[in-house]
Amino acid sequence: MPKDAALNSLGFAKPPADTRVVVAMSGGVDSSAVAAELASEGYDVVGITLQLYDHGAALAKKGACCAGRDIHDARRVAEAMGFPHYVLDYENTFRESVIDEFADAYLAGATPVPCIRCNERVKFRDLLETARDLDADCMATGHYIRRFDGPAGPELHRAADPVRDQSYFLFSTTPEQLAYLRFPLGGLETKAETRALAAKHGLMVADKPDSQDICFVPDGNYAKVIEKLRPGAADPGEIVDMEGRVLGQHRGVIHYTIGQRRGLGIGGLADPLYVVRLDPEARRVIVGPKSALATRTVPVREINWLGDAPFTSRPEWHLSVKLRSTRPPAEAVIRPLSETEAEVDLLSPEEGVSAGQACVFYAPEGTRVFGGGWIWKGRG
Template sequence: MNSLGFDRPPAETRVVVAMSGGVDSSVTAALLAEQGYDVVGITLQLYDHGVAVQKKGACCAGQDIHDARRVSESLGIPHYVLDYESRFKEQVMEDFADSYIRGETPIPCVRCNQTVKFKDLLETARDLGADCLATGHYVRRDVGPDGRARLLRGVDTGRDQSYFLFATTQAQIDFLRFPLGGMEKSEVRAHGERFGLTVADKPDSQDICFVPQGRYVDVIERLRPGAMEAGEIVDMDGTVLGSHEGIVRYTIGQRRGIGVGGQDTPLYVVKLDPAAKRVIVGPRDALRTAAVHVRETNWLGDALPDDGLPVQVKIRSTRPAVPARVHSGEDGGLHIVLDVPEYGVSAGQAAVIYDAETATRVLGGGWIGKAVSADPRLAAA
């Protein structure tokens, strides 16, 4: 059995590596080539051929394609650039804009993994005769006692990307490999220096690749002209406190830049009502969420018991996993009841479910369709 789990020599195992031009995917390709695998590098052209994204910390830009090509040349592996721009615009960018218009806070990087990368790219890898697709994600894959491949959190807790991969299906996990999942970031950079890669000290991507300078409102205006409709800012009792120029400018939990002042206590955005074009504000306690309804679910665990299953759940990428109980919901969804209310949960975010004991194995997850407030006034609304 070789290091990727195939019963044949590495030289007879073809691996397609998704190369973004960063240090992680470059080291992934280098390690596999060093082990003697038949490595093919693929970089996806996702947005505007790199012209509109000329900023540090953005992935998928022209410089990144250049970097991936240079690394491939230094490793002596074939490298291809695939134009996925149209499908990326349709499946990721337009979904991003529509989600904000619905009063949600989307995570386009998850949607990109769910559609373009782990669906379209995976099919392309199969077409190239690959035995597997490898990426530089900080997440682990192993095979459980039942013989099924499992998705686990990365060893480097500060870099773990399992939250962003909750939508990876069982069939996709079977085909995917994550060589960096058991490493710390410092170890990966050390490998980059050992291989003499030009990207060894390249900064990590920080921003959404199609949102220059973080101005997501500009992207929405371009994709959905006329979507910015003015409306009222009201308190939880319906008293009008001010006006706004579009709910897409607000997110749940926002405190600064709301547009109302002179209040005795700090106010936060606690709810968005796109139908009424209203932004509802209130005290921080009103941000407490008791439960979430989840749609578009991907379940990787065993069948759920009738009385639910104790789990741990992350409802924001930057928050730790917390104890909860997950139940089967309507229309194939899930209903997650939190043991202790969480703050600032927004529709459009992901709820990612882990095992209750260690919060290591990804059991599944889905997109939050509704956050049930612990405040009776909002819960009933």
């Protein structure tokens, strides 16, 4: 008999009926499918949805999560599958921990990733503690990522489906959190399998569209949200070249990102120019040639390390890193400066590296995620 034969599908040596699992339900097809499948397997499921912002304002918005329509959908799934469901009001926490930092980071010329902060500061911190308070054995989510029990403890791995992989957004999951979390969808090969799972249980969300953009940013218009949160944030200023020569006027630093080429309003020049730096204090957008975007050295801080040996146990780590969620991992040498800071040297320069983005560490071969940190200034 295999040594794990006595373990249930969530890794516990007891029947599913004696295993309580809190499922974080956003109201979308992924978390709904997880909750329904676990309930059908006989687990003691408790569904929890966090109301993160004004659900009344978001009720009619397609593709939102954690508000209005999605809360209603999560409740309907719980009713259909016969398990309890609770909605927790986290509007204030979400604003203080995620939205305010998002706005301030943009004002400082960075390009933040609020979805990572939401996982780190709300879903995998406060919600996880709520799950423990409910005496749950674990908490399950609909994220596409895998958790394996390795020789030194739980390991984080990329999802089986590279298109759906969400490891970039979950790098800050700590070892302690990882021990408590479960990701039932991480091993699925395609999103179609998830929808088929939801359809098998007769869920009305089986064909529901995936959420788009950042949940609190309607239609991807970041600048509009920031201007509402921080009046005066869109003050105009100068567009200058790398020597300080004025080339034009801009309509607010918050409308621009590192690497941007289109929409600069400075046409008629011989060669294309790109945003290479933002100077919010001087209200300046600095532009230059594409070559000026190339970055080889990236300073990283707030590192969450998921390797077996201590981060500072070696002078350098040869890993792959991802500097944006949409880019493939690139070879790099990571040199620890402390337990939470490092200098990342890219073997091949990358363009458009921006402060506020995550730098996520991966095994050069295989699927393991070794954690990551935050880029704190955009160019080396």
